[in-house]
Amino acid sequence: MATRDIRKQIGDLRDKIRRHDHLYYVLNKPAISDHEYDGLYKELKDLESEHPELITPDSPTQRVGGEPVKGFSVVRHIAPMLSMDNTYSSEEIREFDKRVKKNLKADSVGYVVELKFDGVSISLLYENGIWVRGATRGDGVEGDDVSNNLKTIRSIPLKFAGETKKVPRSLEVRGEVYMNTRSFEKINREKERNGEEPFANPRNAAAGSLKLLDPKMVAGRHLEIYIYGIGHCEGMEFKEHVEVLEYLKSAGFRVNPHFKLCRGIEEVIEYCDSWESRRDKLDFEIDGMVVKVNDLAARERLGATSKSPRWAIAYKFPAERAMTEVEDIIVQVGRTGAITPVALLKPVHLSGSTVSRATLHNFDEIARLDVKIGDKVYVEKSGEIIPKVLSVAKDKRTGKERYFRIPAKCPACGSKLIQIPEEVAIRCENVGCPAQIKETVLHFASRDAMDIEGMGTAIVDQLVDKGLIKDYADIYYLEVESVRNLERMAEKSAANLIAGITKSRENELHRLIYALGIRHVGEHSAWLLADNFNSVQRLADAGLEELVSIHEIGQVMAESIYNFFRSKENLKILKKLKDAGVRMAQAKTKETHGKLSGKSVVITGTLKSFSRSQAEDLVRKAGGNPSSSVSKNTAFLVCGEEAGSKLDKAKALGVKVIGEEEFKKMVR
Ligand SMILES: [Zn+2]
Structure with missing residues (x-):
């Protein structure tokens, strides 16, 4: 056969497969059997393997072609992906409407109300109808390029697949990747069988899957997507949001059918309410509704704050509740030393996931709730917050319930726990506590503290995990030889890191005091302390009264400082810092007569x-x-x-x- 004929044959097959993908994955209306579909796919695959020079990236066979990657590169969104302000009541939705009308000087505004999918926001870029790349939202300005993973989602067209003939030069569409309830439960069952930690909810499962480095594994996760808008468009004009949604549908994108154009805010509220009671009927999770101004020119006029658009708002449903039993109460040490009690629950189904633990926040909360081990309790889950215990069903008590005792020692390091009178939290104040070390080291090295360049999360994680450092003083005992072999480290960067560490030994005293991580002591207080005491030793020797006598140092901070220097573990670390040659006192030259003196x-x-x-x-x-x-x-x-x-x-x-x-x- 001539190449031209083969080219045509391949093109026809691709068009057919695209049409059937669209019918099956987007419209949910398959027109041929799986067997027939597999036949077409195999025919294409065979032809392409005989003529690899004819393979193009938009071919249906290229969805799971990517090899595992080491990490994702960062892409900048053409238009920032802003997040939306949340509201929790109809009153707040009415307030939003008032603001919009006032800003537009309009008597009535049309709104499009859509489901708020509980998934991961992403952006997809197309040029002349052909897929270019896909990225996560990230911080809204830059996200991760997860193209190879997104391509495994069969409802995302690699080439516009609908009936439209209008194709813009450049189109950035926005959508939400999610995992339906069935796939979520299946994956968690698998994880549990493999002895792995299950995902907390479908959103975490979707986010975790999108971050997998091997596209073949992502393909096995059965992610889905709904497209709900565009971020940027060149070469086409739209007047209304409903028009955008209709166009996206006609270009082959999967747009959720449940949206409504409402005339007036009362209709908006009614539609939101109607979904609050119907949300269980969906096979995926929503956590609320999104209300958007329909007129795109009006959106332009409304603009955005630095964080969110003024023309849209999210309405979040109230959290769901369930009753279960407290099987035990344990304590955890947080990354900042706070000890939190956690209730271990008899597993219960709640908002689409199985809940087996709930936070009790602190020990006062246990007393307030009067919760005992063995109690029947109501638990609530809202958004990404871990479930919490709402109240105890005291009428269900049998008399066999047991009181929980507050432990005296830290479960991670065994040092004595401290409760500050003015605070409810009980803490492990040992800055060398293994449960806290990563956090304390990162703080110590951060820009406003000791400012050690190159000492970021990736490096600190490895240093701690490999046992190279047990507290922040150990940083000063690292050598080029010991850090050279860490991941992402080369000879030069290892030398740079050590040079940065060495340089930080000479830092000004206030930086060191801030870096120590004494609770409540922020940058400004650290400055005051350095100014008043001139050395770490003098500060360590200070009594409570002396500390409180300093203007701007209150009782709580004074006690925190006092306790910090009474911990044996902390004093050991300070001695290590001193022995390593870290400057522990104020430098002699100090500017006292600056231009702003006393102002x-x-x-x-x-x-x-x-x-x-x-x-x-x-x-x-x-x-x-x-x-x-x-x-x-x-x-x-x-x-x-x-x-x-x-x-x-x-x-x-x-x-x-x-x-x-x-x-x-x-x-x-
Ligand atoms: Zn501890």
């Missing part, structure tokens, strides 16, 4: 050249006091972009307002 300065809004804490540092270096609230005593307000109420207040009080450029000149 109170407030910073508001976003500055272009500095972070908030950098700017505050500069104020201090120039002898001034950064403050967080505007008062009559404020010398001036430094005003960045998107300044809020502080600017209004400064104007009202007649406080001088300066811009970033002027501020720069002052602190130089």
Whole structure:
């Protein structure tokens, strides 16, 4: 056969398969048997393997072609993927409507109401109707390129598959990848059989699956998608959101049929309510409804805040509840040392997943609920929060229930637990506690603390897991030889990391005090402490009264500092820091007569050249006091972009307002 004929034959087969994929996966209306479909697929596959030069990325055979990857590259979204503000009552939805009408100076506004899928937001990019790439939402600006994984979702067209002939030059569509309830339960059963930790809910399962590095495994997870809008479009114009949805459908995308164009907010509320009672009928999870302004020009006019669009809002359903039994109560150490009691429950079905543990938050909560081991309790799950115990069914008590005793020692390290009088939480204050070490080391090395470059999560995880460090002081005993073999480390980066560590030994005292991770001691307090005590030793020796006598150091912080230096474990770590040559005292030269000497300065809004804490540092270096609230005593307000109420207040009080450029000149 001539190549031209083969090319045509392959093209026809692909079109056929695409049409049947669309009928089967998107429209749920298969027109041929699985057997016939497999026949077409095999024919195409055979032809392509005889003529590999004719394989194109949009061929149906290329969905699971990708090889396992080491990680995902980062892509920048063409238009930012903003998140939506949440509301929880009809009253709040009416408030939203009032705001929209006021901003648009309109008497009535049309809204499209859609289901709020509880999955993972993604964006798909097409050029001239051909798939280019797909990415996760990430932080809204940049996400992970998960193209190979998304391609395994058969309802995502690799080439527009519907009846439309209109194809824009560039189209970024937005949608939600989810896992239906049946697949979710199947996967969890498999996981349990394999002795693995099951997924907490279908959303976690979908998110976890999209992050798998092997597309073949992703294909086995049976992910699905609903497309609900576009982020960016070139070469086509739309006037209304309903028109966008209709177009997406006609281009072969899977659009959920349950949406409604409502005239007026009462109709919106009615539609939301109707789904609240019907949500169980769906074979996937929704956690609420989304209300969007239909008119796209009106959306333009409404715009967005830095976080969310002003033309849309999410309405979240109230959480679901169930009754079950408390089989035991155990305690966990959080990453920051707080000890949390956890109720182990007799497994119960709740909001589409099986719940077997619930947080009790703290020990006061146990007392407030009066919950005992063996009690029947009501549990609630809302959004991504772990289920919590709502109340005890006391009328169901048999008399066999047992009280829970608060443990005296940390379950992770065995050191004595401490309860601060003013606080409900009980804590393990040992900064060397294995349950907390990763967090304390990351904090220690962070930019505003010891500022050790290269000491990020990936490295800290490995250092701790491989037993190379047991506390943050151990950082100073690392050598190039020991870090060179870590993943993502080469000779040069290992040398750089060690150089960064070495350099941090000379840091100013306030950085070290902040880095120690004394609870309640933030950057500003660390500065005050460094200023007042001049050395770690003097600070460690300070009594409670002396600490409290310092302006801005309250009772709670004073006790926290005092206790920190009374822990044997902590003192050992401090000695290690000292032995490693970390500077433990204030440097001799200290600027006391800066341009801002004694002046109170407030910073508001976003500055272009500095972070908030950098700017505050500069104020201090120039002898001034950064403050967080505007008062009559404020010398001036430094005003960045998107300044809020502080600017209004400064104007009202007649406080001088300066811009970033002027501020720069002052602190130089
Ligand atoms: Zn501990």
